[in-house]
Structures are given as structure tokens and as C-alpha cells.
Amino acid sequence: MLADETKKTEVWDTKTQAFHGGQEHRFLDNFVEDFSVTTNYLGTPRKALDAAREAISEVHHYPAANQEPAKTSLAQFLWPSNYSEHHGRLLLGNGASELIDLVVRKTLLTCVSRGVTKPKWKGGPWNVQYREYQRSAENNEFEIMDPTYKEPVDLLCVVNPCNPTGDYFDVESLKAFIKANVVSGGTVLVDESMQPWHSSDFRSDSLTSAHAFVKEMWEHDQIGVHVIHSWTKIWSCTGLRVGSVITPTASHCEALRKIQVPWSVNGPALKFVEAVVLDDDYMKETWENTTRLRAYLIDQLTGLNDKWVYHGKPFLSWVWVDMLSEEVASKAIDLARQAGVPVRSGKPGYSCPTFVRVAVRKEPEIARLINAWKSL
Template sequence: MLGEQTTANNVWDSKTQTFHGGQEHRFINNFVEDFSVTTNYLGTPPQALAAAKQAMGEIHHYPAANQEPAKTHLAEFLWGKDYAEQHGRLLMGNGASELIDLVVRKALLAAAERGQTQPTWKGSPWNVQYREYQRSAETNGFKILEPSNPERADMVCIVNPCNPTGDYFSVEPLKEWIKNNVKSGGSVIVDESMQPWHSAEFRKDSLISEHAYARDMWTEEQVSVHVMHSWTKIWSCTGLRIGSVICPTTAHCEALRKIQVPWSVNGPALAFVEAVVNEKDYLNETWENTTRLRAHLIDQLSSLEQSKEWVYHGKKFLSWVWLDMKSEAMAERAIDLARAAGVPVRSGKPGYKCNSFIRVAVRKEAEVAVLIQAWKSL
């Protein structure tokens, strides 16, 4: 409201926007660490951050309209020596959110061409997932099907690994789930934003490497499979907004570019990507320590006297824990205590309607100690 002081409680317009974590830190005077977002515990890679800062000196120029050379560097990161063959399928955007909306809008147009006035949309088989996909589908007029609905949908969107629940399909079960849930002629988005945490071999268990599968789904079923990434989590740069989508064919990529606004990826973001793909030590440290730190977080949470009924969800390699406290009142109290101690966590209530759940990011031992101390009085 005009003239009203902005607080953590009113930063989101509930009529038009979907609640998201990562906003409370600006309103906390004793801020220590943000446990509400699933970014890399290491923080922003230093060389890439320096490149983005240097690019600020050139903001009087337009960024590259073709997203180069950043897009080529990202393609090489994704596909190695074979990147040139797949380069035309890759499009970058202003975070994944812009690209989600582009693909959903294109799917709606494709459905209209098939004579469908209200196509159907379905999310993952898990009870909740990142809400931006459903929000975009609703905004564009899709009929929303429940996850348990056995009906095939005109469009399916699955977040894998699932944020926030931590569920995960390996690549072969994922392909089978897609086959069983999308209509012939339909569209698919698989969000693999958190999948690179899997291991140094993440590409082998990812649709990134399934070139023949994407081609065959299109040529045999006319199903367009898109692989979405928000790169702002693994490289801890959410303020820059960097996303990409791998399309089934170059023609699909061109169709998206046709409806994408020009220069949607700014100069500092392009410079960041160009540099960050070379920070190999950063990723090696991520893979080496995240699983250990996540286990430490659960161990510390389990040491609390109040934790006997708590349940911890999610794969061991992930950058967060989806914690069910089994009590809505306790969850609300925990959220308040964490905020007061300068270590905000993500409530499962707004957006997900999981009232007894809290999402807690993986962080270093010292920051975890602050959270644990705050929760001793639960």
C-alpha cells in the first residue's frame, strides 16, 4: 500500500505473486545467515563475482543480444567437447522464471493450434513443488490437475530434485514418468536446477545428456521436452537472475527467442556466467562437503530435546532439509526464534500449505550452531 512501510510480512503481493524465501534478511538488524534459501553454502564464487563487478563498468553499453560468449561457455560446461552439436538448443534468460513463462505460453499456443480451448496441466507426483510452474499455468489459462490424477496432461512440469520435498527421480524412472503422464503432442518442463548437486557425475543421471531421448520424444510423439535450470542456486547469485532452458530442437529454441524480450540477460550476468563455469575448485568443494554438512545439520537438529517426533526429508546430496516438526504451533515458534536470532528459515505454510514443515538450508557449522542455540528454547 502507498506510504506503508515495507516489512518482511508485506514484501509479496499475495494477489499477484507467489511467496518465496530470501527476503527477510533485509529486515533483520542482527542478520547472521539466510537458512531460508537453497543457495550454495560457499557463497558466490569469487572470480565470477569479480567479473560481474568489472562488467558494471560497461553498463553504458547494451549487453550482447545473442548472449555470447556466455552462452557458448555455458554450453561447453553442460556438454563438454560435444557442445557445438547442442548449442542451438540452449537459451538463457532472466532467471528460470522468465523461461518458465516463455515455455508455458508457447505450450498454450501449441494447444490452441490443436483446437484445445482449455488444455490441462499437471505437476510432479509429489504433494508440493516449486510453485512458479503452476502459477504460470494458472495465469495462462491451463486447467490444473492434482498430482494424484492419473489422467495424462497437455503439459507436465516436474521439479527434479523436488524443491522443497527433496524427492528425486533418477534419469530412467524420470523418463518413464514423463511417458506415462503427458499426452501425445504435449509439452514437458523438467526443472533440474538442484540436480548438479548430485555429484561430479551429475550429467550422467540428468536429461542434459539424453539427446536421443529428446529427439525421439519429439519425432515419434510430438512431445517437446524442455530442461530448465536456475543457475543462481548452485553458484549462489540469486540477485543476478541467470537461467537457461535446453529445448528439444533448435527450432523450438528459435520459437522461444521470438517471444522473448531483447537483452533479458544483463551484462554483469553474462560476464558472471562466462567466468563461473571455469571455477572448478568451487564445484569440487561443493560436492565434497555439502553431503557432510547436511548430515551435520540433521545430527545437530536431532540432538535437540524437542526433536523426537521430527522427520527429515530429502536426498543426502541436497543443499537443504525439508523438516516436518509434526506440529504447526512448534513450526511457527521455530520460525520466530530463528528470525529473532538472525538466521531466518523457510516456512512451509505460505505457498506450500505444509503447516508443520520448515525448509532449512545447508550451512557451515558455525552458522548452524546459531540456529541450534535459538531452537533450544522451543
């Protein structure tokens, strides 16, 4: 039951904001588990949460303007063997959304300097993806091209793995797609927020390790490849707002810092990052069990309806479910909410009314959702 239906509908200003999951829990008086967000099934790492709590006692001080030592800690996590070589290309932000907007705004300035009065943007090649990239491009008056648009564009944004569809480019396929779809002098934003779920060897299939490719794209064609991470999903800390961007060169990083609001990442968030990158056990358990739990979730859903279609790679923290009927999907969303286990509708934001996105969770919580959907 909804505690306050009016407040729920007022959470998002649809004229100015993109719809997102993760808000319904605050209006459910019987809330059990949030299946609408793609956070880690393990919840927030305890030691990192304790570090953030302890940092609250220092809120009378400004956070570190240079984001240290959290930035170095994250650099060591990304590049264990040679972090010092790439540290200057890394910038933290108030979630990925702030950094997305910084890069889009900087790209617009670059386009204007090149004499491009109406730069083109496209995402994809997936039919839908996380909407903040398009929203920022629209706000900055880029011409929005459909993912099926075949010509290279000034700003290419690829969410990989794609949230919500679950599509995934291996790193070599991703490089080829980038080369074919951005103009000389253009900008690329690749969101790898969900890529660390890949495996303990995730770095080898990631643009974070493709240093020669990024360097070549910049030096040969003046194409700036940026890699975005929202760390709030893998470490289940969405309320803290922690993101990062890896820029093509240190100079690109400096240019973004120049237009970034000072102290954009708060003290507790910085302390959280310092601690969480050391929690090897948390990551090991994530890699060992997410794939198993996702397979279990699909098996349980299939038991309800063997006609539904499931999308996404096995390692991902969610399932994109096509229920093949808008009526069934709508009923499923209502039933899940009534049971205190909200899921993400594919209709608002994504315009996929027969789809729902269901996060991977532990068996008892999955049982609660399955029980709510038995009437489907």
C-alpha cells in the same frame, strides 16, 4: 528483531505473486545467515563475482543480444565433449522464472493450434513443488490438475530434485514418468536446478544428457521435452537472475527467442556465467562438503528433537523438516528470525504448516540456528 514489520508484510503481493523465501534478511537488524534459501553454502564464487563487478564499468553498453560468449561457455559446461551439437538448443533468461513463463505461453499457443481449448496442467508426482510453474499455468488459463491425477496432460512440469520436498527421480524413472503422463503433442518442463549437486558425475543422471530420449519423444509423439535450470542456486547469485532452458530442437529455441524480451540477461550476469563455469575448485568443494554438512545439520537437529522427520536426498543443499506440529514450526520460524538466521516456513506457498525448510550452511552458522532452537 524486525527493523520494519510493515515493509516485511508488503514484500509479496499475494494476489499476483507466489510467496518465496529470501526476503527477510533485508528487514532483520541482526542478520547473520539466510537459511531460508537453497543457495550453495560456499557463497558466491569470488572470481565470477569479480568478473560481474568489472562488467559494471560497461553498463553504458547494451549486453550481447546473442548472449555470447556466455551461452557457449554454459554449453561447454553442460556438454564438455560435444557442446557444439547442442548449443542451438540452449537459451539463457532472466532467471528460470522468465523461461518458465516463455515455455508455458508457447505451449498454450501450440494447444490452441491443436484445437485444445482448455489444456490441462499438472506437476508432481510430489505433493508440493516450486510454485512458479503452477502460477504461470494458472495465469495462462490452463486447467490445474492435482498431482494425483492419473491421466496424461498437455503440460507436465516436474521439479527434479523437488524443491522443497527433496524427492528425486533417477533419469530412467524420470523418463518413464514423462512417457506415462503427457499427451501426444504435449509439452514437458523438467526443472533440474538442484540436480548439479548430485555429484561430479551429475550429467550422467540428468536429462541434459538424454539426447536420444528427447529426440525420440519429439519425432515419434511430437512431445517437447524442455530442461530448465536456475543457476542462481548452485552458484549463489540469486540477485543476478541467470537461468537457462534446453529445448527439444533448435527450432523450439528459435520460437522461444522470438517471444523473449530482447537483452533479457544483463551484462554483469553474462560475464558472471563466462567466469563461473571455469571454477572447477568451487564445484569440487561443493560436491565434497555439502553431503557432510547436510548430515551434520540433521544430526544437530536430531539432538534437539529425535521425533522430527527429515526429507530429501543426502546430496541436496537443504533439509525439509517435518516438526509434526504447526505450533512448534511457527515458534521455530519466529525464533530463527529473532536470532538473525531465518528459515523457510512450509505454510505460505506450500500449505505445509508443520514443515520448515532449512538450508545447508557451515558449522558456525548451524550452531547459531541450533542455539536459537534449544527452547523447542
